[in-house]
Amino acid sequence: MSTQRFTPEFKEEAVRQIVDRGYSVAEVSERLGVSAHSLYKWVKLVKPDKSEQHAAELIQAKSEVLKLRAQLRRTEEERDIFKKGRSVLCKGARVKYRFMLDHRNEFRLATMCRVLRVARAGFYQWLQKPLSDRAVEDQRLLGLIQDSYAASSGVYGSPRVFADLREAGERCGKHRVARLMRANQIKALRRYKAPRRIAGRPSILSPNKLKREFTVAAPNQVWVTDITYIRTWQGWLYLAVVLDLHARKVVGWSMKPSMARDLVLDALLMAVWRRKPNKPVMVHSDQGSQYGSDDWHRFCRDHHLDPSMSRRGNCWDNAVAESFFSSLKKERIRKRIYKTRELARADVFDYIEVFYNRTRRHSHLGDVSPEAFERASK
Structure with a gap:
């Protein structure tokens, strides 16, 4: 063997x-x-020893109870802060400081700082001086900006308003002028401009070398990869797969609760370990950020893999991977929501390794399974 x-x-x-x-x-x-x-x-x-496991579980249970009680107190306090401070969550720091001052006797200051994402030192500094020198200067500049804007009958944007201020002897930056105009909804009046379509733009990192040539004569010549998501009550479970176009077999997969680069790298690593290609292999993907990362290209270069990318907005350029995800969701998931990510992982694992690769008949392969097709083609 x-x-x-x-x-x-x-x-x-x-x-x-x-x-x-x-x-x-x-x-x-x-x-x-x-x-x-x-x-x-x-x-x-x-599987550890049962007695040791039982003792360890008791200790861990006691520790978890204490942690959960403390966490419950923190969570309840944070919940109340969110309920009462929902109107200031997206506001500036000074608005949040005002809310903290009004509710200082009701909630802990450290918790409010954490929930509202502000610094405690900033709050104490604000108590001494509610309006900073920069804020005072911003108010003065705003008056000059409004005068320049009104003088142009509303057609000046930040570059021209900035030129007016510099000509008047003001020393300020163009980004500061743009920020003040944006914060106060002062913008140049322009005619309507229709948005330009960008769908179909080729990738600048890796060209589309596959060009929808999905029929491959031998294994380990072309792999395709993509990511999909599966709904659970605990949140999304993301699945990345790598398929060999010769037999449409899933040669690598990975499931994680986030779409980090490790998701696609682990799936590709499984494919390399399983197939052990002795010649360069083309790996085709879409233009997702994971596939455009430096880690992805380094991995491909180190393992003699040739990356290829679909055009933006063209899901047909990666139709085989999209077709697999469609089959998975129609044949196994069927629009249901799993209770936990572990249940979803187990079900998807069973579909890929037990059913799809070994049993499921594939119409493109003459109604035989991917493994049966590979054995017959050797």
């Missing part, structure tokens, strides 16, 4: 099949194509 490396995320989901979902080791070994010896070893590593 050929040796195969598995990512920690794959091992964790495989162990959950045995520990949480009640499958036997033999069943999981047959379903996932992993040796029973490896599964026993993985289960042993994650």
Whole structure:
């Protein structure tokens, strides 16, 4: 049997099949194509001694109760601050300072500073001097700006108003003038201008090398990747997949509660570990920020992968990955909301590794599964 490396995320989901979902080791070994010896070893590593576990759980439970009580008090106080201060959340610091002064005897100052995202030192400084020298100067400049704006019959924007002030001998910056005009809704009167469409613009980082050529003659020539999201009561669960275009097989995946760069890098790392390509592989994606990051391009360069990107606004350039996500949501998720992210992870893992790759018939492959198609093409 050929040796195969598995990512920690794959091992964790495989162990959950045995520990949480009640499958036997033999069943999981047959379903996932992993040796029973490896599964026993993985289960042993994650299952501690029951007595030690029970004692540890009691200690942890007591600690958690104390933490939860303290957290509940903080949460209730923060909730009340949000309810009473919702009108000042998006206001400036001085407006928040006024709210803090009015409610100083009701809430703790440190909590109000944290909730309203202001500094305590700034609050104390404001108590000594409610209006700063800069604010006084801003008021004086605002009067001059309004005079210049009115003299131009409302057609001057910040660059021309700034030129008027400099000609009058005022020493101020153009960005300050623009900020004051924006804060007081003073803007130049312009004719209507229709927005310009930008859909279809090519990527400046990586050109579209795939060009919708989705039929590939051999494995490990072209991979496509994309991200989707799955709704749970705990929040979004984001799924990144890597598919080999030859057999439409999912060769790498990763699920995380955020769309950080690690999401796509872990999925691509799983694909590299599984396939171990000996020749450069084209990796096609959309123009998401994760795929345009420096970490992504460094990983591709270090592992001899050739990045390719779709045009902006053209989901058809990455139609295979979009089609997989459509099948996943129509065949398994079906617009439901999972109670927890763990339930969603387990269900998506079962769909990819047990059903889609090994069993599901694919119309593009002559109604055989991706693994059966790969075996037949060797």
